[in-house]
Amino acid sequence: xxxxxxxxxxTVAEAVAALAAEDxxxxxxxxxxxxxxxxxxxSPSRLVSLSGIADMKGVSTKDGVxxxxxxxxxxxxxxxxxxxxxxxAMAGRIGDPAVRNRGTxxxxxxxxxxxxxxxAAALASGATIVTDRREIAADDYFQGLFTTALxxxxxxxxxxxxxxxxANYQKFExxxxxxxxxxxxxxxxxxxxxxxxxxxxxxxVFRWKDAEAALSEDFSEGAVKDLTIAPDSMIxxxxxxxxxxxxxxxxxxxxxxxxxx
Amino acid sequence: xxxxxxxxxxEKTGEIEGRTLLSGFLRDGLGLTGTHxxxxxxxxxxxxxxxxxxxxKSCTMFAAEADGCAVDTIEGQAAPDGTLNVIQQAFQxxxxxxxGFCTPGMVMSAAxxxxxxxxxxxxxxxxxxxxxxxxxxxxxxxxxxxxxxxGQDLPAVAxx
Ligand SMILES: Cc1cc2nc3c(=O)[nH]c(=O)nc-3n(C[C@H](O)[C@H](O)[C@H](O)COP(=O)(O)OP(=O)(O)OC[C@H]3O[C@@H](n4cnc5c(N)ncnc54)[C@H](O)[C@@H]3O)c2cc1C
Ligand code: FES
Ligand code: FES
Numbered sequence: 350x351x352x353x354x355x356x357x358x359x360t361v362a363e364a365v366a367a368l369a370a371e372d373x374x375x376x377x378x379x380x381x382x383x384x385x386x387x388x389x390x391x392s393p394s395r396l397v398s399l400s401g402i403a404d405m406k407g408v409s410t411k412d413g414v415x416x417x418x419x420x421x422x423x424x425x426x427x428x429x430x431x432x433x434x435x436x437x438a439m440a441g442r443i444g445d446p447a448v449r450n451r452g453t454x455x456x457x458x459x460x461x462x463x464x465x466x467x468x469a470a471a472l473a474s475g476a477t478i479v480t481d482r483r484e485i486a487a488d489d490y491f492q493g494l495f496t497t498a499l500x501x502x503x504x505x506x507x508x509x510x511x512x513x514x515x516a517n518y519q520k521f522e523x524x525x526x527x528x529x530x531x532x533x534x535x536x537x538x539x540x541x542x543x544x545x546x547x548x549x550x551x552x553x554v555f556r557w558k559d560a561e562a563a564l565s566e567d568f569s570e571g572a573v574k575d576l577t578i579a580p581d582s583m584i585x586x587x588x589x590x591x592x593x594x595x596x597x598x599x600x601x602x603x604x605x606x607x608x609x610x
Numbered sequence: 611x612x613x614x615x616x617x618x619x620x621e622k623t624g625e626i627e628g629r630t631l632l633s634g635f636l637r638d639g640l641g642l643t644g645t646h647x648x649x650x651x652x653x654x655x656x657x658x659x660x661x662x663x664x665x666x667k668s669c670t671m672f673a674a675e676a677d678g679c680a681v682d683t684i685e686g687q688a689a690p691d692g693t694l695n696v697i698q699q700a701f702q703x704x705x706x707x708x709x710g711f712c713t714p715g716m717v718m719s720a721a722x723x724x725x726x727x728x729x730x731x732x733x734x735x736x737x738x739x740x741x742x743x744x745x746x747x748x749x750x751x752x753x754x755x756x757x758x759x760x761g762q763d764l765p766a767v768a769x770x
Contacts, residue, residue: 350629351629352627352628352629353628353629354628355611355628355672355674357674357675357677376672379670379671379672379675380652380670383631383652383670383671383672384651384652384670386629387650387651396628396672398672398674398675400675424664444740444741445655445740445741445742446665446719446722446723446738446740446741447655447658447665447666447667447719447741448652448667448741450664450665450666451666451667451670451671527740
């Protein structure tokens, strides 16, 4: 790992100011960034730790909307997001206990790993990503592998999840990494059903619109069990072929609908 | 940069760089080499310690982040006269270790589990150990040791 300066600001404003320095980068739980630094795939001159910013931590619910501070750990969401059980359950299955004690929602969404769990939850829920300077709808936020709408030095300070009527996340785990080989998050709201898929596509997290249309008509397993999804843009690697992942997308969707209804 | 923290109940201070890992500070700075570094890539869990009471992989946390925190390591588990704590004794009684490399992390993870969930089921023990790899034991005796340490009767653990 190359050397860097280390800052531990106490407020969002101080952190944003510190991030304006050239080659400065935010550090949240470090569960992605520290391995990246060790491999020298990133070489910031300054790390700005978010761990001392109390305002960025916590889970609260008001008027049917669950708000999670951008610096809140996966373990805390698993324990405190009772208002949105499918989300709490998803957070409780990220990695392992030690990873969940350090890793944060902001770090996961900023990183936008194509196999991460939070992107599916945020996209299916129609969440709003709140930053130090604006609010971004989940539909505009995810822009492909490891790519998001965040600007240089922009911080996720909170994420707002409208709590759906029914929801479920089904993750088919890659047992060595514990990331999703394919994961499907289904959320039913008064406006219809949203289905978000992670781990499967070469373009990162995406909404499966055919399944959404079918489930909005009829929220049942039967509505999706005969649908198919084209394997063309699916990921192929040693863990699974394109066809295998396309099959998993459907199977995980069916299971999620079954569990949610 | 300067940090001060409580390690196994004792105040410690140290001079570190921003990039100093907590595992490195414990081992090289304080000489507490019971915290093992197996993979250094946050996969194996040999380096698990508790920071403010929760399990973390010390190879994937900067020492600077532990400033002002209470850190507990394997060295603080036995009594000062060397008497093993209940988890350590159970590992010995149930042959929960062979080479012992993974054991510090296993014991610290087990301690975190039993604090959260004093009477876990076998499935809960296995799920909690997802981030702790052992290349020797095949896990069964580790699971038995942790169940025994929780004061429960030992079920016929799978594959025996
Ligand atoms: C063994 C292991 C297993 C894992 N398994 C899973 C899994 O099953 N599913 C899953 O989804 N993830 C998994 N992860 C990843 C984990 O969830 C990480 O915690 C997460 O991806 C990154 O969060 P972090 O808080 O650690 O961020 P960091 O590693 O600190 O940062 C990641 C990136 O986000 C940026 N960043 C951090 N916080 C913010 C913010 N608030 N605003 C803007 N930018 C920010 C940083 O600058 C950096 O570029 C696993 C990780 C490990 C080590
Ligand atoms: S050495 Fe830290 S997880 Fe392996
Ligand atoms: S006892 Fe050897 S690695 Fe676990």
